[in-house]
Amino acid sequence: MAKVLDCGHANDFEGSGVGCRDARGRSLCRACALENERAALKEDPTFFAYVRRDDRGEIAGIATWLGAELGERIGPVTTSRANIARKLQTFRVRDIFGATWACRHWPDAGDYVRMTRVRGARVA
Numbered sequence: 001m002a003k004v005l006d007c008g009h010a011n012d013f014e015g016s017g018v019g020c021r022d023a024r025g026r027s028l029c030r031a032c033a034l035e036n037e038r039a040a041l042k043e044d045p046t047f048f049a050y051v052r053r054d055d056r057g058e059i060a061g062i063a064t065w066l067g068a069e070l071g072e073r074i075g076p077v078t079t080s081r082a083n084i085a086r087k088l089q090t091f092r093v094r095d096i097f098g099a100t101w102a103c104r105h106w107p108d109a110g111d112y113v114r115m116t117r118v119r120g121a122r123v124a
């Protein structure tokens with residue numbers, strides 16, 4: 001069933017009726033979802049991504065939830081306790097546009113990474 005999404009393309013998400021949604025709730029195909037993520041990475045002061053690991057399970061960088069690479073880790077991973085229960089890992093990433101981000105990741109709470117832009121806001 002080739003349902004047309006709000007972006008104007010056919011739904012290419014297997015087993016999902018809605019594809020991916022952007023911040024305004026529009027449904028997007030895979031290509032448009034990636035385009036949307038990249039635009040946000042370029043413009044936004046904060047960003048939400050997913051941790052990407054290397055073969056040894058170390059944090060290698062960040063990706064979209066569909067697994068498209070968005071940046072590489074630079075420098076060490078620092079592990080601390082956010083509170084008594086939750087372990088917090090912090091590290092920095094250089095994104096695909098060359099900007100640097102401070103990243104916070106809670107390894108016991110899933111794969112997500114909260115990111116705050118440090119410098120290199122835009123590509124000239």
Ligand SMILES: [Zn+2]
Nearest residue numbers: 007009029032
């Ligand atoms: Zn599309």
